[in-house]
Amino acid sequence: MTKSCKDYIKMNVITLCLLAVAMARSTNGGLPPPERPYKILMLLPAASKSHKNVFMAFSEALADRGHKVVILSGLPQSSKHPNVLEINHEMPYMGDASKSVFEKGKSVGGGLGTFAITLPAMAREMYKVPSVKQLYEKRREFDIIIVNHMFNEIAYPFVHKLPFITVATPGMDARQSAILGNVLNPSYAPNLLGSYPHPLSVWQRIKNTFMHIFIPFFWRNWAVVPLIQKEISAQFPDLPPLLDLERNQSLTLINSHFSITTPVPLLPSQVEVGAMHCRPVKPLPQDLESWLIGAGSEGVIYFSLGSVTRGESMPPEYIKTFLEAFRRLPQRVLWKYEGELKDAPDNVRISSWLPQQDILGHNNVKVFISHGGLLSLQESIYHAVPLLVLPIFGDQPRNGMFVKDSGLGHMLVWEELSADRIVNALTDIISNPKYKRNVAKMSASLRDQLTTPQERAVFWTEYVIRHRGSPQLRCPAAQLSWVEFLMLDVVGLLLLLLLLLLLLIHRLLKAVSTALFNSNAKKKKD
């Protein structure tokens, strides 16, 4: 073979390889190319790491399409994509919140109360941060703005008179659904902090109805938004109220999927993109791989309380209980733990960072001990690993109840934690095949979709841009007052009419009876 011929073949092989890599990388294979690269602004100034993880998967799917994405958050850069630019406002508030997560769980409203302090403070300072101010001034250059719905009312000055969409990072949130005009029925739809096995008993429906009303009232009218509004109004006196701006969203992408939650009716403007961040496994570092294999047929227990809860913030008595339990188990335990662990038995390996999805996707991992954060739950279901959930705060108790009710594993509460309980729960999950069977079934349903969640997120974002805010998606119910929506005026008028009718009939009967009586009396007289 001549040299040039060899080079030619080599070149073609390289091109083919690059093409294959590009195709494997692209999560949006089914979509036609966009009309032009768009400029997209993502606002999640008050987001935890896990909320940001949803946005990272989303931003990279958009960036793979050639769009330029700018992300404003309070967290360090985590994307290496050349089309993703991250801006960190560096205000400390969200970071501080993680210190007391074990305390948070015990406070009213699952810890929502702390936001009444941090969010107004952020609203006061954020627009003074030079990088944020600059971004705010350039906001009209973007084709679309994407806001993390939960906790981020402080970002709404950006979206005034501009098309925007929201991402419901905690999954279906009845309060957020109502903003778009889809008021969910508390007779069966879970609230943000609790879910019940179906069908709900009368008592559960009373509690659920109370929560459906209380959570929005607490957030929007009482403890949080009014305080943010005061700070924002002081800086932007001509801006419409934040809650009016919020109602002008074109679309919401919901981080849920019907196979892993209670199915509910959705509007065209509510698109499910749950488990968008889940992906097939990548190879593990060699030593970790051999350690997992080395556990033999007993297998491995993976233990992580997520990105917000750091191992060292766990009260020492809990650590002792876990170590005592692990000492009694034949499995190996891989624990995401920051700091030093004294007296750890030989079957326990700790590490401050672990590639969670690649571990969950490993054949020898039998169970995941989790705090029940939504992303961890989604990853566990996607990779078909049964769970032992120990919820700490927020929506975690709800997710724990879901795991228990769906037969995906067990839930334990921290206050009643003991080595016996841990050992019993883990042994049951590992030895009884029903948990693995249930989670594998759910996983198969979650993966069985016409389009990928990334594809849908990208398609609908581009759709809203192409259709300039897509007014055709909006449900008129979003513009109605409660009186109009519940038809209280109509019911009231009908009742009034009925009352008048009854009055009329009463009068008529009285007149007739008087006439009859009179004529009878007359006859008698005669």
Ligand SMILES: *[C@@H]1O[C@H](CO)[C@@H](O)[C@H](O)[C@H]1NC(C)=O
């Ligand atoms: C509401 O949204 C539309 C389309 O997205 C936009 O054109 C309009 O200016 C927005 N209104 C306000 C008050 O922000």
